Amino acid sequence: MEPDRHGPHVLVADPSYGQGIDPAEAETAPVDVAVEGRPWRPVVPTPCTPGELAFIDGAQQIEAWLTVTPDGRPEAPLPAAAFAIAAGAVLAGPSGPARVAGLRSRRLVLTVGDRRLELPPGGGFAWEARCGAPGEAAGIARRVGEMRQQLELAVAEEIAAPDRLVVLDGRLSFIRDAGGPVVGAIKSHHRMYLPPEQARVVVALGVGQRTPLFAIGDDRLSWYQRLPGVGTAGWAGILRGEVARSAGVAEAVRLADRAACELPRFAGRPHRDARAPQNLSPIAALEAILRRRMGERRLALRAVRRAALRARLDDVPAGVGVAEADPLAA
Structure with missing residues (x-):
């Protein structure tokens, strides 16, 4: 059935990956929509010569x-968690097959406070002991995310090069100075950054077009662009890009144009990925590789149960209770 062209456009998303835009969650950093100095309407990017891109992602x-x-x-x-993190990159050029690079993984046990829990290796599993997680309810989960980001940063620093565009899955909040251009690709829109007049430009975008740049606070320059595969109505196929403001407006314009030109050919396919097209196909492939590298969660839980029988807390035997992992917390 054809949708009613005069009715609302409804974007349907898999609930496993969180809700869409939440009007109650406003951006607290000031937003400047005049940084590029051009009228607010869809921008057709300056054509660019295709080059090599490096897509970077992590998993936990x-x-x-x-x-x-x-x-x-x-x-x-003492609360604690046993977990695995992994990160890597997919290098894709204008010709030849894509290739995987920079794969890294770690398996750790993290405790709240200042005492480390040591689990003896077994069953093919071994854990690094770490402490210092905050004591509040979400402290361990937040620290796990930070450690995954640090692993992604290490891969980004290894992969970055002046003639290679690094596309990082997510925000650039933990990227400092890489050895080449880095763009953050944000596929989920949990908050509205733009005032109503500028937000209308987002829904007017065609495939391969972008909005003018806007600044978010003092550290980021951002834009929206549309990817192919799910039509051109509403927020379907909208990806938000961002670069470090320290790059300067001219460089940010160049990178935004390059992203708008090149990322559409890497758009995910809806019949393969519930988060397509914003979950770019190299990222989706990398996620599968990272999950395999981290290993089977069920086997890891079994290994933790056995290791807990011989656990030591700072060289003192400790009693450890093991609970099932919540899949939504991973």
Whole structure:
């Protein structure tokens, strides 16, 4: 059935990946829509010569939640988690097959506070012991995300080159000075950055077009662009890009134009990926590789249960309770 062209356009997304735009979640940083100095209407980017792109992403899985009972302190249990993180890159040029590079993975056990929990290796699994997670409810999960980002940063620094455009899945909040141009590609829109007049330009974009640049706070320059595969109505196929403001407006314009020219050919396919087209096909392929590299969660949980029987807390035997991992927390 053809949609009613005069009715609302409804973008349907997989609920596993969070809700769409939340009008209650406003951006707190000031937004400047005049940084590029051009009228606010769809921009047809300056054509560019195709070059090599490096798509970077990371993955994480919490494999077990732990409750550690210190010797002699049963009233003061320590929360902890056993988890795996991984990161890597897909290099794609204008000719020849894409290739995977820079794969890294780690498996750790992280405790709240200042005491480290040591799990003996076994079953093909080994854990690095770390401590210092914040004590609030989301502290461990946030620290796991930070450690995954640090691994992505290490890959980005290894892969970056002056003649290679690095496309990072997500925001650039943890990227400092890489050795080449870096663009963040944000596929989920949890907040509205633009005032109503400029937001109308987003829904007017055609495939391969972008909005003018706008600044978010003092550290980012951003734009919206549309990818092919799901039509050109509403917010379908809209990707947000961003670069570090320290690059300068001229360089940001060049990178935004290059992203608008080149990323459409890497758009995900809806019949293969619930997050397509914004989840770019090299990123989707990399995610599958990283999940395999981290290993089977069920086997990791079994290994944690066995290792917990011989766990030590700062060289003192510790009682450890192991709970099933919440798949939504991974």
